[in-house]
Amino acid sequence: MEHNSKYTSEQEEGQEQPKEDKSSPLMEKIQQLGQTNVPQLSQDSKIHCLTIVGQIEGHLQLPPQNKTTKYEHLIPQIVAIEQNPKIEGLLVILNTVGGDVEAGLAISEMLASLSKPTVSIVLGGGHSIGVPIAVSCDYSFIAETATMTIHPIRLTGLVIGVPQTFEYLDKMQERVVSFVTRHSNISEEKFKNLMFEKGNLTRDIGTNVIGTDAVKYGLIDEVGGIGQAMRKLDELIEINKNNSEELIQ
Amino acid sequence: MILYTMMPQELVFPSDNNEFGKQKHIMHEGIPLIVEETGEQRYRVVRNLSSEPNHFLDQRFSPGAMISIH
Numbered sequence: 001m002e003h004n005s006k007y008t009s010e011q012e013e014g015q016e017q018p019k020e021d022k023s024s025p026l027m028e029k030i031q032q033l034g035q036t037n038v039p040q041l042s043q044d045s046k047i048h049c050l051t052i053v054g055q056i057e058g059h060l061q062l063p064p065q066n067k068t069t070k071y072e073h074l075i076p077q078i079v080a081i082e083q084n085p086k087i088e089g090l091l092v093i094l095n096t097v098g099g100d101v102e103a104g105l106a107i108s109e110m111l112a113s114l115s116k117p118t119v120s121i122v123l124g125g126g127h128s129i130g131v132p133i134a135v136s137c138d139y140s141f142i143a144e145t146a147t148m149t150i151h152p153i154r155l156t157g158l159v160i161g162v163p164q165t166f167e168y169l170d171k172m173q174e175r176v177v178s179f180v181t182r183h184s185n186i187s188e189e190k191f192k193n194l195m196f197e198k199g200n201l202t203r204d205i206g207t208n209v210i211g212t213d214a215v216k217y218g219l220i221d222e223v224g225g226i227g228q229a230m231r232k233l234d235e236l237i238e239i240n241k242n243n244s245e246e247l248i249q
Numbered sequence: 250m251i252l253y254t255m256m257p258q259e260l261v262f263p264s265d266n267n268e269f270g271k272q273k274h275i276m277h278e279g280i281p282l283i284v285e286e287t288g289e290q291r292y293r294v295v296r297n298l299s300s301e302p303n304h305f306l307d308q309r310f311s312p313g314a315m316i317s318i319h
Contacts, residue, residue, distance in 0.1 A: 044301070044303065045301060045302045045303050047302070048300040048301055048302070049300055049301075049302050050300050060259075061269065062259055063259055063264035063269070064269065064271060064272050066259075073274075073281070073298050077298075077300045080300075081300060090300075
């Protein structure tokens with residue numbers, strides 16, 4: 001032990017003492033990122049990545065302390081990805097608690113109608129309206145530990161007072177159910193069963209589906225992470241390329 | 250005080266309007282960013298909104314980096 005400490009003190013004497021008050025660019029970087037450097041790539045990437053994190057923000061702007069994904073940010077990006085010929089594929093990463101139904105459905109429809117290959121990964125959580133977004137892509141992955149909460153639509157803060165409001169909610173519910181069943185292998189019956197299941201969520205109806213279960217129910221295609229997702233996306237891009245070449249010939 | 254309600258927190262306690270003013274959405278060198286004003290024409294990057302993965306490798310726009318806009 002003593003030998004060690006002597007060695008370090010000698011080493012320190014030999015080196016110049018860095019001034020602590022003056023923050024070097026390296027120190028700043030460590031404070032900001034918790035790391036010193038990240039690899040630099042020169043050319044533009046042919047795969048773009050959308051991260052859907054926090055709450056999906058709809059018509060009501062949430063205070064800045066909330067981490068949100070805004071549809072007015074995402075939708076123009078999806079348009080740009082669609083029209084840029086250099087971009088060949090899109091990776092969607094989800095870790096969301098859900099949020100605005102209409103905004104979530106808007107993002108889902110945009111992703112589903114994108115002509116380029118899309119792959120989604122659910123990491124951590126893809127709850128509530130995150131479910132249609134996850135299934136909207138051509139192929140979906142879920143991390144083994146990730147969860148998805150399936151539950152009926154609610155509007156918090158509003159009291160259902162008239163039958164019309166209830167009917168409206170019911171129709172909204174139907175839109176979500178039909179979107180999910182159209183874009184995944186889950187049957188409507190199974191999805192509704194999970195949605196109205198009792199006893200899974202404390203004092204609430206719905207189901208919290210974990211990684212492998214989501215695949216078992218047919219909601220998600222495969223359990224996996226970033227490696228598998230990128231490989232799948234490359235594969236889909238290759239198929240897409242071959243198809244378009246055949247069309248030209 | 251304990252408040253039992255279905256209402257979302259932001260409806261019960263509306264936040265100050267100037268809270269929204271602190272953060273801004275800007276395009277800087279072709280990269281969409283959410284920034285927070287720290288001084289005159291000095292901004293701290295809060296979030297990089299780009300979908301291009303390479304933009305996240307550029308340390309000038311990483312969260313926490315300071316940028317100045319003229």
